[in-house]
Amino acid sequence: MEPIKAIDVRIFPHRRLKPGTTEKILNELLDLEGVLRFLVNGESLPKVVGYGPARGTSVNHPDRKIITVKGKEVELLVSVGDIVVTIRHENLEEFVEKTKTILEETLNFGFDVRVGIFTRTKTTVSDNLKVAYGIEEDFDPNMVGLVDPKAKSKETVKLIGD
Amino acid sequence: MSYKPQYTPGETKIAQNRRNHMDPDFEMKKIRNINDEDIVSVLGHRNPGESYKSVHPPLEEMDFEEDMMKDLVEPIPGAKEGGRTRYIQFADSMYNAPAHPYDRARTYMSRFRGVDTGTLSGRQVIEIRELDLEKISKELLETEFFDPAKTGLRGATVHGHSLRLDENGLMFDALQRYVYNEETNMVSYVKDQVGRPLDTPVEVGEPLDEEHLKEITTIYRSDNVGMREDKEAIEAVLTIHEARTDGGFGLEVFKNDLKAKLGDDK
Numbered sequence: 418m419e420p421i422k423a424i425d426v427r428i429f430p431h432r433r434l435k436p437g438t439t440e441k442i443l444n445e446l447l448d449l450e451g452v453l454r455f456l457v458n459g460e461s462l463p464k465v466v467g468y469g470p471a472r473g474t475s476v477n478h479p480d481r482k483i484i485t486v487k488g489k490e491v492e493l494l495v496s497v498g499d500i501v502v503t504i505r506h507e508n509l510e511e512f513v514e515k516t517k518t519i520l521e522e523t524l525n526f527g528f529d530v531r532v533g534i535f536t537r538t539k540t541t542v543s544d545n546l547k548v549a550y551g552i553e554e555d556f557d558p559n560m561v562g563l564v565d566p567k568a569k570s571k572e573t574v575k576l577i578g579d
Numbered sequence: 580m581s582y583k584p585q586y587t588p589g590e591t592k593i594a595q596n597r598r599n600h601m602d603p604d605f606e607m608k609k610i611r612n613i614n615d616e617d618i619v620s621v622l623g624h625r626n627p628g629e630s631y632k633s634v635h636p637p638l639e640e641m642d643f644e645e646d647m648m649k650d651l652v653e654p655i656p657g658a659k660e661g662g663r664t665r666y667i668q669f670a671d672s673m674y675n676a677p678a679h680p681y682d683r684a685r686t687y688m689s690r691f692r693g694v695d696t697g698t699l700s701g702r703q704v705i706e707i708r709e710l711d712l713e714k715i716s717k718e719l720l721e722t723e724f725f726d727p728a729k730t731g732l733r734g735a736t737v738h739g740h741s742l743r744l745d746e747n748g749l750m751f752d753a754l755q756r757y758v759y760n761e762e763t764n765m766v767s768y769v770k771d772q773v774g775r776p777l778d779t780p781v782e783v784g785e786p787l788d789e790e791h792l793k794e795i796t797t798i799y800r801s802d803n804v805g806m807r808e809d810k811e812a813i814e815a816v817l818t819i820h821e822a823r824t825d826g827g828f829g830l831e832v833f834k835n836d837l838k839a840k841l842g843d844d845k
Contacts, residue, residue, distance in 0.1 A: 433745045460742060463753055469735030470623075471754075471774035478755045480745075496751060498743065526746075 422506035423453055425535040426513060427499060428520065431527040433459065433480075434497040438523060440484040442500070445519045447487055447577070451508025456536060456563055459495035489577045501535045536562030586689070589812035591804050597797045600678065600686040600724070607722035611784040618716050621732060621781050623771030624665045624709060631709055633661040655693040657708020664695075667716045668704040668772065669730055670737045672750040675789070675796040675803060676729040682797045686724075691715055701740035702733065720783065723795055727757065727766035728786035734772035748786055757783070 434442070439457070446452060462481040466474050480496045504512050513530060520528050543566035547553040553570055564570045586601040587594060599605045616627040625631070635641070638659050643649060671679045678686070680703040687696045687705050694715075695706040707715065719725060720732075728749045731739065739751035747759045749766070754774040757766050767780040787795075799806035806812060 431743060432748075433743050433751065435746050438746065460738075460751055460753070466736070466754060466774045469773045471735070471770075474775060476754055476774070478753070479758065480755075496745070 423503050424506050424509055425533060426502045426504060426509075426516065427529075427531045427533070427535045428502070428516065429499045429529040429531065430520070430524055431529075432524075436480060436482040436484050436493055436497075439493065439497045439500075440486065441523055442519065443484075443486050445523075446500075446502060446516065449508075449512055449515055451505035451512055453503045453505065454559070454563065456501040456503075457493070457495065457497055458501065459498035461495050462493075486575075487577050489575065491575045491577075494573070503536065538562060541566065584689075587685070587812075588815035589809045591809045591812075592794065593797060593799055593804050594809060594812055596795055597682055597685075600682055600797060601689045603690045607718075607724060609722050610787075611721050613717070613720055613781070613783060615713065615717065617781040618713060618720060620777055620779075621768050621771055622665070622667060622713070622716060623734070623773055623775060624663075624712075631660065631662045634663050635661040637661050655708060655711050657710035657712075658693065660708075660710060662708045662710045664706055665709045665712050666704050666706045666734070667712060667719070667732070668702055668734050668737070669719075669725075670702045670733045670740050670750070672729040672731075672740050672744065673798065673800075674729055674744055674750075675792040675798060675800065676740075677726050677787075677792065677795050677797065678724050678730070679798050702737040725783075726787045726792060727783045728759075729792065732756070732768070732772045734774075736774065748789070759786075 428442075443455065443457075446455070462478045463476055464481070466472055466476060478496075481493060483490050483492050485491075502512075502516075509532065513532060516530055520530070538561070540561050544561060557570070560570055560574055564573055584602075586598045589595070589597070599607070619625065619627045638654055638661065669678070669683065671677075671683075680698045680700070683703040683705075684696050684698045687694050691705075691707070691711075693707055693711065697704045697706075705712075705715065724730075728744075728747075731737070731750055731752055733752070733754075733756065736752075736754050738753060742751040744750060747761070749757070749759055754770065756770040756772070756774060757768045758780075759766050764785050765782055766784065766786060767782040768777065769780045770776050793803045796803065799809070
């Protein structure tokens with residue numbers, strides 16, 4: 418595999434985003450050039466109540482919705498707090514500029530856009546174990562840094578586009 | 580009482596708001612009306628219309644050994660009836676909620692009788708006999724102690740006080756006990772305080788205006804009134820801090836004690 422030069426851009430809105438807004442932003446960002454992958458981060462939303470007298474009843478959180486990104490359905494598991502976009506290094510300046518314009522048009526509150534490395538860049542022991550113990554077959558090195566060590570890639574990663 | 584309590588130091592509006600909360604003679608502004616039955620259903624301890632469960636017979640029917648303290652202290656109505664002890668718990672957002680846990684603890688202690696209150700970083704519980712709890716809850720929910728958006732009524736899964744607000748200005752709630760209606764601008768509870776769905780939603784009114792919250796909040800924030808701007812409050816906190824540190828380590832005491840032992844104290 419040929420190494421490429423890539424960098425992360427972190428979008429940090431000053432409010433947590435509704436599923437509708439997230440959908441709009443993701444779709445518009447996907448149209449920009451050089452985008453490799455997205456990491457949608459936030460406070461996780463439970464499907465059922467975990468403890469207390471109401472344990473076991475379903476939550477039905479309005480933020481835990483299925484959104485459509487480029488025709489593919491993606492289930493949001495979190496209340497969206499920030500979006501990390503990995504892009505090709507050569508598209509960086511143009512991407513940041515256009516992202517800021519998109520956000521200014523969509524959001525009616527403040528946001529920060531930062532450039533840096535916000536995902537893991539090396540395979541860890543957990544990643545290697547996943548392959549060694551057959552927990553995950555054909556572990557894709559592109560997904561390093563996207564998947565939580567305890568989660569399975571199939572459940573948390575959605576492939577969109579080519 | 581032979582002296583006038585000062586409650587808390589400070590010369591800013593934040594300190595004044597804290598004093599207003601704690602002063603039992605200060606009447607908090609009532610800003611909304613919630614039915615008694617609605618409050619009972621949101622609390623979730625008994626069904627509306629159901630009678631109070633008791634843990635002991637009424638005090639008048641019980642035999643006690645002679646105790647002077649029992650003559651001196653008048654029991655609260657719930658204790659007289661022998662009712663259960665139940666709770667109400669609030670989480671207050673850091674984004675200028677009207678009250679915050681420590682303020683609530685001090686307020687409960689100075690305003691109400693017979694309460695047990697517990698303070699944690701993000702939530703504040705008040706425990707009292709059920710009969711009195713409902714009266715207190717009504718006062719806490721209908722006055723400016725409560726903002727539907729920045730204050731949450733949460734028995735379990737309280738996480739959210741330090742998170743960013745959502746697009747409508749509501750504090751994060753993993754169980755989504757309350758929902759915001761964008762058309763009517765109203766917040767209503769669809770679940771009770773532990774997350775069990777309610778039969779009918781309970782409306783708790785409009786979220787307060789952000790600018791108004793900045794006026795009535797008891798939280799020091801650098802984007803509103805920072806604590807460093809309040810000279811008197813800082814002075815009081817520093818004095819207590821120094822006294823506690825010196826006293827805690829016993830620096831002066833230990834020095835003198837050691838001198839006495841060495842025969843060096845003359």
